[in-house]
Amino acid sequence: MDDLTAVREMEADVAPLTDAARTAARARLRRAIVREGRSGALSRRIVLRVAVAGTAAAAVAGGVVVANRGGSETADTPRLTTLSAAQLLRRAADRTRADGAGIPIPRDDQYLYTRTYITRTYVKGGKRRTWTDESWMSVDGSKPSRRQEYGKVHHDPPLGEHEVMWPPTEYAKLAKWPTDPEKLLKTLNLGGGRPGKMAFGQACLLMQGPRVMPPGLQAATFEALARIPGIRIDRRAVDALGRQGVAVSYPEMDFSFIFDPKTYVYLGLRVKGSTGYPVDGKLKHRDWYHEMRAREELGVVDRIGQRP
Incomplete structure (x- = not known):
């Protein structure tokens, strides 16, 4: 199963997040990265969750980077969340x-x-x-x-x-x-x-x-x-x-x-x-x-x- 499919299944029965909820989710992720990033133990599920919280928009054209994950990276891990000019x-x-x-x-x-x-x-x-x-x-x-x-x-x-x-x-x-x-x-x-x-x-x-x-x-x-x-x-x-x-x-x-x-x-x-x-x-x-x-x-x- 690829990451995007996993994201869709995880959130299939969850109401869309508000902007405030997304911002709070990013803050929680950054705290988790500080605690766990040094050991490389940041779980794949947490990373997938933040992709949902950030609307999984890493490829949106003309966006601005607002969050990223620390620690080691793999080719199939979501890395960036973006915003459009209007959203910013x-x-x-x-x-x-x-x-x-x-x-x-x-x-x-x-x-x-x-x-x-x-x-x-x-x-x-x-x-x-x-x-x-x-x-x-x-x-x-x-x-x-x-x-x-x-x-x-x-x-x-x-x-x-x-x-x-x-x-x-x-x-x-x-x-x-x-x-x-x-x-x-x-x-x-x-x-x-x-x-x-x-x-x-x-x-x-x-x-x-x-x-x-x-x-x-x-x-x-x-x-x-x-x-x-x-x-x-x-x-x-x-x-x-x-x-x-x-x-x-x-x-x-x-x-x-x-x-x-x-x-x-x-x-x-x-x-x-x-x-x-x-x-x-x-x-x-x-x-x-x-x-x-x-x-x-x-x-x-x-x-x-x-x-x-």
């Missing part, structure tokens, strides 16, 4: 809901603090630059804010005295955004057209700026992206801090979201860009670069200069 985004949504539970809802008189680490590597010559940007954004926009972009400090006047940013940075405005993925997708798509490039680009801008998301908005953003046809995966991504990750992108877009391939934690953005200058009314590109942005910290504080 949904699990990232679940993770961000859990991680965001401890972030307090800010008062209007407080500030949203973010610290972002940025690395930029130029294609020609390989020159590398780094920045650590810190920003204190007034929650309701009634106070001046201090914002850093590539090391340069900007002192923004209160809301109403300067150009309004899009997507907004004011917490009260973001709190009005829908957390239903379908409705949020329409918002990101600026109200019309087929979901795709526009929505993906707006989601990147939303995640790029110095802002703290209201409860459920970041998770809904990932779930909205999961509904966009054509999203794809790069399994060889590295974030600005050198952490291995997996990137989710859209064709012909210069932005990618990077996630931890094991925990699904959001690590940051990958960007391709260039410096430019106008010539005859057109923007000429030069000095192409690859940029990584990693979120290091975010929180709520009472004044500019204070850190969580």
Whole structure:
């Protein structure tokens, strides 16, 4: 009997596992591997069971590796479990809901603090630059804010005295955004057209700026992206801090979201860009670069200069 037949017979009378059950199963397997992997005694039945828990999808095209077994391997043993880009985004949504539970809802008189680490590597010559940007954004926009972009400090006047940013940075405005993925997708798509490039680009801008998301908005953003046809995966991504990750992108877009391939934690953005200058009314590109942005910290504080 081959392994796939054994898997089908084992689970023939069992209801399909939920995502949470699959995640728990993988955690149990990793603990079993630590206990038994050194002696090579990891049972074949346990390995077959995790193949079911991971939906036995080792050959799914365009997937991301999320689990593997340790110890000795044989040719007929399932080795990898994979996720599609949409599945990865949904699990990232679940993770961000859990991680965001401890972030307090800010008062209007407080500030949203973010610290972002940025690395930029130029294609020609390989020159590398780094920045650590810190920003204190007034929650309701009634106070001046201090914002850093590539090391340069900007002192923004209160809301109403300067150009309004899009997507907004004011917490009260973001709190009005829908957390239903379908409705949020329409918002990101600026109200019309087929979901795709526009929505993906707006989601990147939303995640790029110095802002703290209201409860459920970041998770809904990932779930909205999961509904966009054509999203794809790069399994060889590295974030600005050198952490291995997996990137989710859209064709012909210069932005990618990077996630931890094991925990699904959001690590940051990958960007391709260039410096430019106008010539005859057109923007000429030069000095192409690859940029990584990693979120290091975010929180709520009472004044500019204070850190969580």
